[in-house]
Amino acid sequence: MTDRPLKPRTLAAQALGAIEPETKGVALPVHVSTTFIRDPDNQYRTGYSYGRPDNATVRQTEAVIAALEGAYEALMFGSGMAAATSVILALPPGSRVLAPQVCYWGFRDWLINEAPLFGYRVDHVDMSDTNAVRAAIKPDTKLVWIETPANPLWTVTDIAAVAGIAHAAGAALAIDSTAATPVFTRPLSLGADIVMHSATKYLNGHSDVIAGALATAREDALWTRIRQVRAHHGAIGAQARGHRARQSEPGRRRHRRRHQRPHAARRAAHVSHLLDAGPRHLHLLGVDAPRRRRARDVRIFRRPPRARRSPAGMIALGTA
Ligand SMILES: Cc1ncc(COP(=O)(O)O)c(C=O)c1O
Numbered sequence: 001m002t003d004r005p006l007k008p009r010t011l012a013a014q015a016l017g018a019i020e021p022e023t024k025g026v027a028l029p030v031h032v033s034t035t036f037i038r039d040p041d042n043q044y045r046t047g048y049s050y051g052r053p054d055n056a057t058v059r060q061t062e063a064v065i066a067a068l069e070g071a072y073e074a075l076m077f078g079s080g081m082a083a084a085t086s087v088i089l090a091l092p093p094g095s096r097v098l099a100p101q102v103c104y105w106g107f108r109d110w111l112i113n114e115a116p117l118f119g120y121r122v123d124h125v126d127m128s129d130t131n132a133v134r135a136a137i138k139p140d141t142k143l144v145w146i147e148t149p150a151n152p153l154w155t156v157t158d159i160a161a162v163a164g165i166a167h168a169a170g171a172a173l174a175i176d177s178t179a180a181t182p183v184f185t186r187p188l189s190l191g192a193d194i195v196m197h198s199a200t201k202y203l204n205g206h207s208d209v210i211a212g213a214l215a216t217a218r219e220d221a222l223w224t225r226i227r228q229v230r231a232h233h234g235a236i237g238a239q240a241r242g243h244r245a246r247q248s249e250p251g252r253r254r255h256r257r258r259h260q261r262p263h264a265a266r267r268a269a270h271v272s273h274l275l276d277a278g279p280r281h282l283h284l285l286g287v288d289a290p291r292r293r294r295a296r297d298v299r300i301f302r303r304p305p306r307a308r309r310s311p312a313g314m315i316a317l318g319t320a
Pocket residue numbers: 079080081082104106107147151176178179197198199200201210211212
């Protein structure tokens with residue numbers, strides 16, 4: 001036996017080695033119960049009291065996601081949007097948030113048009129420009145939100161640098177890591193406080209589940225509030241909690257394999273190479289023209305603990 005940490009592919013494939021105690025089945029049952037029997041003294045010692053926040057299948061998937069991210073704990077949500085908005089709604093009313101100019105359009109739209117209705121003040125900045133982030137953060141900024149590589153252009157943010165800026169200003173750093181997945185980037189190890197995934201995308205990888213996830217570096221006041229927001233709003237997902245969690249158990253246990261080089265990443269690299277002389281703005285997940293900028297993005301994206309890996313398998317083309 002060795003103490004070396006398990007590779008993501010082993011972690012996802014083994015799903016923490018959980019077995020069903022009664023039959024010893026290696027695939028766990030899908031739990032659907034909404035209510036639970038109390039102990040004779042009226043307690044719920046199993047840790048399950050009501051199905052809105054408590055579901056054993058969901059918790060199993062959360063444990064796998066936490067292991068993949070090197071997190072203290074993970075929480076699943078009914079969608080990526082539910083996960084992302086729960087982070088903002090967990091902040092005290094009136095909090096100031098620093099957000100990216102470029103990120104998933106639905107969340108950007110929510111930040112611009114709906115977050116202010118709850119009293120949140122949202123500033124926007126080019127997160128790929130570390131100096132601009134430093135200039136934009138304010139003494140009362142409570143949260144910096146980044147997305148890297150950012151949908152739709154796959155622009156790259158230096159997670160470690162922005163974590164340093166956020167923490168120096170007393171703000172937390174949350175990151176939408178949907179496009180990177182824990183296979184390519186583990187943001188908590190680079191200083192982020194919260195990682196978010198639209199599990200609808202790479203984490204599931206089969207286009208048959210809408211789900212979201214958050215993972216935290218530690219239990220703190222913000223995480224406690226996020227857990228409360230999820231429980232109160234039912235943000236775990238009203239329909240088929242257990243089924244959805246089981247389906248999104250990282251890529252049905254093939255998470256790492258889908259990212260291996262002979263697959264998406266190598267093909268994307270090949271397409272990028274073929275088109276290099278073509279469109280001026282070519283982005284291969286983390287690779288951005290012009291060349292100097294591209295080299296910088298690759299350097300940042302390949303930082304340990306994911307060094308030596310090729311960029312992941314998504315490209316964006318522009319025609320300018
Ligand atoms: C980067 C990113 N974040 C968040 C979301 C929203 O996730 P969901 O559709 O699961 O709510 C998406 C969806 O496309 C996305 O691409």
